[in-house]
Amino acid sequence: MFNDLYQLGIVHGYAFITCVILVGYLLALSVIDIERFQLPDRLTLSLLWVGLMLHALFTPQFLASSVIGAAAGYFCLWAVYWLVKLVIKKEGLGYGDFKLMAALGAWLGWECLPWVAVYASITGIIVFILRFCFYRNKGEIPFGPFLAAAGGIIYISQQMNSLADPRCIFCVTF
Known part of the structure; x- marks a missing residue:
């Protein structure tokens, strides 16, 4: 019984910490991309390596x-x-955008990438159409925030699924 409680605490703590790390990175990247149309390598590549390292250490x-x-x-x-x-x-x-998608692949695994691409693309298209309809603005929009939102939502939903079943840290139920 104590082992189960201990394991549950580890899984819940791990889920929370990794969500905070990922969401923090994704928010910073989104703000920078909106302001500068740029996703800095030091953030995208470190996010990629953190994702790979977390998997190597905790979920090999x-x-x-x-x-x-x-x-x-x-x-x-x-x-x-x-x-x-x-x-x-x-x-x-x-x-x-390539590097951010690579980082999301490192965090989510290849199985979730089609969902990230679809959600980000649909959301981006909707925002572009609404912006054009209301403001007649056909200018560029950064894609990074849409990738970040899709990846963050999918990752958090994975973690919530894993909390329902503590034996599975990265359950994907699509």
Whole structure:
């Protein structure tokens, strides 16, 4: 019984601390991207490494998914970047977006990346349309905050699922 209580405390504490770390990074990155259209390497890359290190130290059973997620996250947005650049001759994403998606892949695992991409894209499109309808503004909008919001919400929902079942730290129930 004491072992179960101890394990429950570790899992709850771990979930809370990792959520605070991730949300703190994502909020900082979102504010910077909104203000400067820039996602600094020192934040995106350190977020990536923190995610990989946490998996290596505390949940090694998910490390492979984390590493694949980091690589897949970067490559997928890199491919979209070049596709957009070839088709419309403009840059649709920045390199910081690739790195942020890689960091989210490190935290969430490759299995969640399609959801991050879909949620971020749909939200970004809705904001762009609303901004155009109300302000007639067709200017650029940063994609980082949408990636951050989608990734943060998915990560927190993972952690809430894990609190319902303390044996699973990173339960994904999509």
